[in-house]
Structures are given as C-alpha cells and as structure tokens.
Amino acid sequence: MGVRGRFQLLIGAILFLQQTLANDNLRVAYQWSQIDFEFPSEADRANAIASGDYRAENVIPVGLEVYKRRLFLTLPRWKTGIPASLAYININETSSQSPKLRPYPSWNAHRQMAEGEAPEIVSPFRIRADRCGRLWVLDTGIEELLGAAKPLAPTSLLVYDLHNDNLLRRYKFPKDHVKEDSFYANLAVEDSDCDDTYAYAADLGAPGLVVYSWKTQESWRVKHHFFHPDPLSGNYTITGISFQWDDGLFGMALSRPQPDGFSTMFFHPLSSTNEFSVSTKILRNQTLATSGNIYKEFKVLGSRGPNGQAGVAFLDQKTGVIFYALPNLNAVTCWKTSNRAYTIKSLGRVYMSTTDMVFPNDVKVDDESNLWVLSDRLHQYMYGTLNPKDVNFRILTATVKDAIENTACDTKIKPLPDIITNLGDILRPSTTAAPPKSGAQAILISHMALLLTIFIKLIL
Numbered sequence: 001m002g003v004r005g006r007f008q009l010l011i012g013a014i015l016f017l018q019q020t021l022a023n024d025n026l027r028v029a030y031q032w033s034q035i036d037f038e039f040p041s042e043a044d045r046a047n048a049i050a051s052g053d054y055r056a057e058n059v060i061p062v063g064l065e066v067y068k069r070r071l072f073l074t075l076p077r078w079k080t081g082i083p084a085s086l087a088y089i090n091i092n093e094t095s096s097q098s099p100k101l102r103p104y105p106s107w108n109a110h111r112q113m114a115e116g117e118a119p120e121i122v123s124p125f126r127i128r129a130d131r132c133g134r135l136w137v138l139d140t141g142i143e144e145l146l147g148a149a150k151p152l153a154p155t156s157l158l159v160y161d162l163h164n165d166n167l168l169r170r171y172k173f174p175k176d177h178v179k180e181d182s183f184y185a186n187l188a189v190e191d192s193d194c195d196d197t198y199a200y201a202a203d204l205g206a207p208g209l210v211v212y213s214w215k216t217q218e219s220w221r222v223k224h225h226f227f228h229p230d231p232l233s234g235n236y237t238i239t240g241i242s243f244q245w246d247d248g249l250f251g252m253a254l255s256r257p258q259p260d261g262f263s264t265m266f267f268h269p270l271s272s273t274n275e276f277s278v279s280t281k282i283l284r285n286q287t288l289a290t291s292g293n294i295y296k297e298f299k300v301l302g303s304r305g306p307n308g309q310a311g312v313a314f315l316d317q318k319t320g321v322i323f324y325a326l327p328n329l330n331a332v333t334c335w336k337t338s339n340r341a342y343t344i345k346s347l348g349r350v351y352m353s354t355t356d357m358v359f360p361n362d363v364k365v366d367d368e369s370n371l372w373v374l375s376d377r378l379h380q381y382m383y384g385t386l387n388p389k390d391v392n393f394r395i396l397t398a399t400v401k402d403a404i405e406n407t408a409c410d411t412k413i414k415p416l417p418d419i420i421t422n423l424g425d426i427l428r429p430s431t432t433a434a435p436p437k438s439g440a441q442a443i444l445i446s447h448m449a450l451l452l453t454i455f456i457k458l459i460l
C-alpha cells in the first residue's frame with residue numbers, strides 16, 4: 001500500500017472513531033424543577049411560605065460536595081426566601097430523583113437566634129470536604145446578593161467536623177482581606193497533612209488569593225497579575241442569554257504533593273481562557289507570598305481557546321486529571337496534568353449538552369473516584385426568569401474512569417491528541433445524549449485504536 005493509500009485509510013479511521021467516540025458518559029442522578037426542604041412539619045413549611053421565609057423560586061444551588069453518602073449543596077441568599085443556605089441529601093436514603101433537602105448542620109444554624117445577630121451560616125457559595133473529615137464552608141456573609149446586598153457577617157471560613165457535624169472553628173477574614181469589590185466564591189483545601197492544612201479562598205471581585213493556615217490560624221492575602229480577568233474574555237452567551245462578567249481569580253485545582261511536599265495549584269480567573277500554575281511552596285510562605293517579588297514563580301500553561309472561560313475546576317489526585325466547568329460551552333472538559341501541552345486540542349470532552357448541562361456550576365470527585373457535576377440555570381435566574389415547570393437543576397455523575405474513557409484525558413491512552421475525542425473537534429454542543437456504548441463497540445474501539453497506532457507508525 002502506498003503512503004497515499006495508507007493516509008486515506010487513516011483519515012477514514014479517524015472519522016469513524018470521532019463518530020463512535022462521542023463520550024458523554026455521565027448520567028443524571030438527581031434533578032429538580034424547584035428545590036424543596038424537609039421542614040420539621042407540613043405546618044412549618046406552610047408557615048415558611050406564608051411568611052416569605054421560603055420562596056422556592058429563589059432557591060438556586062451553586063456549590064456541591066459529596067462526602068461518604070452525603071451530598072451537600074450551597075444555596076446562596078440571592079434574594080429573600082432561602083430557608084437554609086447549606087443543605088444535603090443522604091444518597092443511601094433517596095428513592096426519588098428530586099429529593100427534599102435537609103439543612104446542614106441544623107435548622108438553627110440558618111436562623112437568626114437573637115435580634116441583631118447573624119445566623120451561623122449566612123450565604124456560602126462553595127464548600128469542600130477534606131480527606132480528614134472536615135467540611136470547609138466559605139461564607140460570603142452577605143444576604144440579598146441581587147438586591148440590597150446586606151453584609152450580615154464578615155466573610156468567614158467555617159469548619160465542621162463531618163463525624164458529628166459540630167462547628168470546629170470559625171475564622172473571620174481580617175478587614176484588610178476584604179476590599180471594596182471583594183467577593184469570595186470559591187475555595188480549595190490542601191489537606192495532605194491534617195494538622196498542617198491550608199485553605200485557599202479566591203477573591204473574584206478584587207482579584208486576590210487568601211491563604212489560611214489551619215495550624216497557625218493566620219491568613220494572608222496574595223496578589224498577582226495572573227489573578228486578573230482578561231478584558232477581552234468577559235462576553236458570555238449561554239442558551240441565547242448574553243451578559244458580561246469581569247470576574248477574576250476563580251478556579252483552583254490542587255495536585256497531589258510533589259517531591260518537595262508541596263502541591264501545584266492550577267488556577268484561572270473566570271473571565272479568561274488561560275490557565276496558570278504556581279507551587280503552594282510560594283503561597284504558603286507568608287513573607288514571600290506577600291513580598292510582591294513573586295511574579296516569576298507563576299507559570300502560564302496555555303489557553304482553552306474561544307469560549308473556553310472556565311468556572312470551577314477540580315483535580316482528581318488519583319489520575320492527575322483536572323475537570324473544568326465551561327459555562328459558555330455547556331460543557332465539562334478535562335485535562336491530564338501529565339500532558340505538557342495545554343491547548344484546545346489537549347482538552348478532553350467529558351460532557352456537553354444544552355439541555356442537561358445548561359450552566360455547569362460545580363465539579364467534584366469524591367473519595368470513591370466518582371465525578372459529580374452540578375448544572376443549574378444561574379444566568380437565566382439572574383438575567384431572565386426560571387420556568388418552574390422546566391428541570392432547572394441537575395446533578396450528573398459517573399466514575400472518573402467512565403468519564404474520561406476515550407477522551408484526551410484517558411490515562412490508558414498515550415497522548416494522540418488529534419485522534420482522541422477532544423474539545424477542539426466538537427465545539428458544537430449536542431442536544432441529545434449519546435446512547436450508551438455496548439461492550440462490542442468498546443472492543444471495536446480498542447481494536448481501532450490499536451490499528452491507528454500501527455497506521456501512524458507506518459506513516460512516520
């Protein structure tokens with residue numbers, strides 16, 4: 001066979017593979033039109049509705065975490081009518097696809113217990129359960145975010161013991177951490193040492209990073225150029241709704257400890273398509289991190305390309321794969337940190353859908369290697385109205401293995417980024433979910449992959 005013939009065969013094989021390999025292996029585990037709660041009694045529920053303490057139309061989940069068999073959701077106080085801003089379901093006990101939520105840790109934690117006193121938890125956006133059994137809650141302290149924006153309490157880190165749900169610690173951010181436009185909506189926790197744990201809180205409004213040491217109970221605020229939004233990446237169009245955001249530092253993903261004992265933090269501003277990294281060795285050294293002499297310690301990895309603005313990111317430390325929520329593409333994508341290239345071609349498509357993944361808002365991997373994604377319609381709530389008859393919130397899940405199978409992040413496949421299903425090839429959001437692959441198809445795919453490798457060797 002001439003080189004030309006081989007080449008044509010190769011092209012044919014690639015086209016075949018791209019059709020077969022549409023991945024989208026996630027399944028919808030839970031979905032809601034509106035969020036409801038397990039009130040102590042029907043009368044309590046009726047009273048909460050009558051008094052305006054519960055207005056279902058304002059309850060919008062944005063943050064998610066799964067620890068053991070509990071799935072937690074944050075429900076920020078956008079407007080009035082949020083009876084509890086942090087709640088959970090017990091995965092073991094749910095028989096419905098739309099279970100009612102229980103307040104965490106209790107109803108009282110969300111109530112004003114005395115005149116002029118803030119509730120224990122006011123309005124958190126994101127939470128993190130560490131491997132030491134602690135739940136870290138980053139509370140903005142602000143209610144009616146889309147209205148009067150009343151600060152009831154300072155931005156705080158609350159840490160709960162997940163074994164008994166006791167509040168272990170409340171750390172209020174010092175005044176100099178909270179600038180005029182500050183807004184802390186996301187956190188990451190470096191938990192390789194349970195006694196010497198560090199929490200990182202991203203300030204998207206006045207771009208900066210707060211580093212908190214569990215051991216010394218101190219924090220400091222780090223500034224860097226790379227925390228700033230890209231002025232040309234602030235234009236969003238999601239399901240036909242256009243809006244502009246100029247949010248800075250947002251997504252933070254921590255690697256497992258490197259040989260020097262420190263993690264690498266991969267990070268990006270929300271309104272940016274670029275990805276950056278820095279060692280936590282720099283961030284954790286207070287003198288150095290606040291010295292203004294750290295510009296060169298931060299690296300530029302590359303760009304996700306047009307519409308590649310990413311919200312939350314999460315790194316699965318077992319596989320070294322980062323999962324990204326990409327609201328502008330209605331997608332969750334992945335990148336293998338062992339991959340030296342960071343381009344649109346090196347990102348894998350995990351799931352993309354304008355129906356099931358309208359606005360991916362949080363992504364986590366639990367300690368059993370399951371990927372969890374929360375998708376909502378936050379933009380529609382903020383700039384339009386939600387239809388209470390639509391499915392407005394979904395939680396999708398899959399094992400990490402299934403989620404990355406046959407994508408550019410598949411750990412079994414050596415990097416062949418032009419052939420393996422990647423984001424660059426599939427920028428059209430799909431509206432239908434791919435049918436599940438049969439075992440025979442999977443075998444066929446692995447055979448085709450082998451054939452391709454042979455073809456490539458023949459050509460090169």
Ligand SMILES: *[C@@H]1O[C@H](CO)[C@@H](O)[C@H](O)[C@H]1NC(C)=O
Nearest residue numbers: 067068069070090091092093
């Ligand atoms: C869920 O079920 C498993 C197995 O039956 C049990 O070990 C575990 O304690 C349960 N977890 C919760 C939170 O109920």
Ligand SMILES: *[C@@H]1O[C@H](CO)[C@@H](O)[C@H](O)[C@H]1NC(C)=O
Nearest residue numbers: 232234235236237241242243
């Ligand atoms: C923003 O995006 C919309 C939709 O893609 C487009 O029509 C508009 O021209 C863009 N605006 C700017 C300033 O780039």
Ligand SMILES: *[C@@H]1O[C@H](CO)[C@@H](O)[C@H](O)[C@H]1NC(C)=O
Nearest residue numbers: 281284285286287288289291
């Ligand atoms: C912090 O960084 C400074 C400047 O590089 C260095 O002299 C110091 O030893 C570092 N401290 C620690 C605890 O590593």
